[in-house]
Amino acid sequence: MSDKILNSHDFQEALRKCSEETGIPFDKVEKEAAADLKEMAARPGRYSVAGWEAFSKWLARAYKLDVNDRELVELRKLNKDSSLVFLPNHRSYLDPLVLRSAMQPYGFPPNHVLGGVNLAIWPLADFGQKNGIVFIRREFKDDHVYRATLRAYLSYLIAQRSNLEWYIEGGRTRTGKLRPPRFGILSYVIDAYTEHPDNDVHIVPTSIIYDQQHEVSAISAEEAGGVKSPESLKWFYDFSKSQSRRLGRAHVRFGEPLSLKEAVKLTEDENGKPRPRLAVPKVAFEVANRINAVTPITPVALVTFALLDNEDRALTVGEGRDILGPILGYIEKRHLPMTDNVDLNDQGDMRKAVERLVSENVVEVYDGGVEPVFRIPRDRQHEAAFYRNTVVHFFVNRAIVEVAVLKAMDDGGDSEAITENTWQYAKRLKDLLKFEFFFPSTKDFATNVKDEVDLAFPGWEDKDLSAATVEKSFKDAKLHVAHRVIAPFLEAYTVLFKQLAAADPAMVVEQDALVTKCMDIGQQLWLQHLLHNPESISKDLFKNGLQLADNLGLLEPGDAELKEKRAAVAKELQGYVDKVSVIRHLARERSREFLATHETYGA
Template identity: 40%
Template sequence: MTVVRRVRDVARSALPRSVGERLPAAPPPEVTELLHDKRFQRAVAEAADEQGRPEEEVWSEVKGYLHEMSAAHDDRTSQGWARMGDWFLRAYDVLVDEDDMQELKRLDRSHSLALAFSHRSYLDGMVIPNALSSRRFSPTYTFGGANLNLPIIGTVASRTGLIFIRRSTQEIPVYRLALRSYIRQMVTNKRNMAWSIEGGRTRTGKLRPPVHGILKYLTDTVDGDEAPDVQVVPVSVVYDQLHEVSLMTAEARGASKTPEDWRWLVRFARLQRNRLGRAYLTVGEPFSLREKMDELAAEGVTGHQAVERVALDISHRLNRATPVTVTAIVSLALLGADRALTVEEVLETVEPLAAYIDARNWPVAGAADLRDRSTIRRALAELARSGVLTAYDQGTEPVWKIGDDQHLVAAFYRNTVIHILVERAIGELALLTVSELEPDAELPQGGTLQVGWEEAKRMRDLLKFEFFFPSRAGFEDDLRAELRLLVGEGTGSGPGDMSPERARELLVGARPHLAHLVLRPFLDAYLVLADRLADRGDSPVDEDDLLADALAVGRQWALQRRVASAESISLELFRTAMALARHKGLLEGGPGTGSAREAFAAELREAVRRVNVIGEIAGEPVQVVLPQPQTQPETQPEAQAHADAASQDSR
């Protein structure tokens, strides 16, 4: 049976015998109740008055939007949809933490659940509903992009709880009113809802910055003494490998995104024919949204700032719930070496990482033993089978390396675990900064301890658009814990007033070294964009033109080995660097901008130099030729003043 026939037949088997309208003959209860709700009626009347439009016209518009977004749960359709979901997931065994699910099921009996999930694949929308429905949870309503509302399939999906919503609604106030009110009614009726906190699939493997739309409507819902509450549940889904990663990495190199239509769906279904290991669903720590908002209000945090704080908290919980996969650790080892390795060499790199992961009590997917030779060899073989690695076995023993044009794919898998390594990597740079102090260097009042902390905070500010860091106080606490692991309990909670020689000794003896493995790809990408920005002097910048220039010059630098790896040449990383430059006010142009841009590039050149030093200490030097300034450099004090001023920015 062809893929086209399979998709069509499964979809048709799930349809009611007479499709008719997209909605069932009777609208879902939420729509009926909403249309008769006095509060909603007043809101529609106020909207009509604000817009200077007839109320009947606004009512007609809002009813159309409710018809468009509303969804229902039909038993027969849901069963057929679940079968199709299992068929789409045939490339994987889905592993679920049953203890966590049991705890969540108890919560489900008395609360509306808001499941905020990470989004690495289109398959997420099948993994989560199928896992919940097979364990007899209350029906879950999932928010999805209107771009996925395909003929026939969209009709089926809306009868299984999939709510199609538009992505851009800034110019449609009545649509926002309808969606906000619909969500409030869903919570009032204790419905379970699921949505991607990232808004769309990650293109890099790590969490994207959270999108606030759905969360904002949920926080509005729980506001007030008589308002219903909702339990927010972070849900992580991570995969050993994904067929669609190669398409996403092609987009990161500048390719156009494939539109979601029937042809796309058929191609996507065909990709799932080949086995790719396991998918892992884990549940983070739930929390009461109303209690969280009350806590923030007591701190004086309200409005958009409160929503942002909640979104970041969800992202932190998602990261904590995401297990370490063997694929991620193997990819980390091979990307760091960027050469062919034997199994023994991979194990030598992985062993200190495994010890660190144990010390931090991070979960490992499937309870795998990262030190086990057969486990590592199986991961290597699976990555070679999918084309991410190439294997050579004609010598004395087999060796594996990243395949041509596969660095971004391997980086995607590595990045699923990178969040647990960032603060350790920054701690290494803080210790390195102390070790490089000149004997007669003038120290701040806090001594070498203060030097180390300032370096760590500077790196946090440089990377704050790339990673989710806790508050400054929380970051300092976490960094102290990392430094205790790095240099041992006997040295206190940080570098302290130790001599540069002692700092160097501790750094050389520490295991593992991570800064070059974790931070270098991002800093290299930032440096490419900063260099192209500095090349424009004081001129204003067209962002699309700057991205295209960075992509072209980045490819040149990769060929010249002016960056350590081709994985840094990515539009996704350049866009994050652009966000940082925009935050620093470096895009508008004007007098003095050129000097500030060059200071930004100089700061990144120095950061790249230092992570390369960590690589040398780790015994994994990468021979790169650091790019030099293209414009006349400032005097050192002036350049440093610009860098110091930039480092004081806070997100």
């Protein structure tokens, strides 16, 4: 295999070009390419594959598999005539093992899995390569020889009709929600497809989600400012040992496959010539949307959804039911995917989810009174938010509508003005949150907003809207989600932009230092009860806020006008945070009404 790749005409030409661009003699470039290929290439073997499958099941022993048989049967049929490229989300080091275990009973050949070379630790490196693992470097954009070698290897695999797998986020999610996709490997695969257009290739969006994860506590600690432990033999021993505790199920779902042939065809110019690089971002974001669409809502996600952002109050089981009842009604109306038909009675799946969270100390229970009450401790709120964030994408449009309607209500005016202003605020919130969530085109987003308004305020088009009628509708509503869905992101961005506004506009922004400063200030604001969400104190959120600032043209040095623009965005964000506080207050009032009619502690 190596000789075939190294001696191919196209690769030889690519290496000659590398030699010319770098000034390195061709024989040295060729030798470097051979070493790179040896480092990355998988070397599957029949006996080692059987051993790997047993190893996979042992390492992922904390979970029972939950798969959709119909999806896998249909994919196996598709695989007879087409190569498949599986692009899963990335939540755990176990993801490739879980996916392998899910596919193996259906007769799929092992995927060639592209993974980070940081995991090529002894003795897993050799074992992994013999089982289709392709270890690639994290950073290689300036290494022309390595790039050419990886491109040639992927082209070879596509030509051989091999199935591929890699994790499009480029790393495990730190917050629980899907991260923005990385384009690099996808661009190489699309290039490889254009070299072999007769070999049809389908991209398979893949969702892997766990009831709970052993890794989440470490991930959450890193996100709150901790240091990531390097991968090593000791790390692997500790990781494998932790999997002895059962944590429920691992759920694997597959979105509708995308044909690369069709995706590339859509990029043809007026002369019918394809422009495959234009397909890369479109395919990547479509994959992300399809992953989100099939990610099932778990009982643990719902429990953490209810227990977070309650002003640090403990809830009774009854209060939890009261919060989740309208949410489940919303899920049913929108036909959202779930892992179970959730039952809100004491012996149902929700109760089991609470018990698992209590056993892992994510939720604490006090049962010394009349009835048990549950809360999430301060030091586990990042961890709980990880589980909640696995499903927030389903509620983000509803959250945006809630805030947009309140802002439009403040502006006043007649029905037409309130409707138009609601749309303008919704568009603005979509733009501010575009580095956190995947949004559709403006046209499709407009449809989504209208659908959400229809659900939140039935018959609104036939009513004479005013500030008073909108306020009454809000107070009468049983479902309020903005404080549970978008508040952490808006609060984090507000902290960041206030620091940008306070900085000297002529100075270069030291991004790492600013993130560290925002972490410290966020902690202070939380201790002062000026920040509602401790999960807002997040390196990932502050870094995304910096991306937003850059996108708005507010990161590069400037003059006094730049300072004013930064301050204006900070003020705008604070305005949205204030509206979320109104929604939080309405939810709190509803909770008080529930307690008043279900009082037990005075019995």
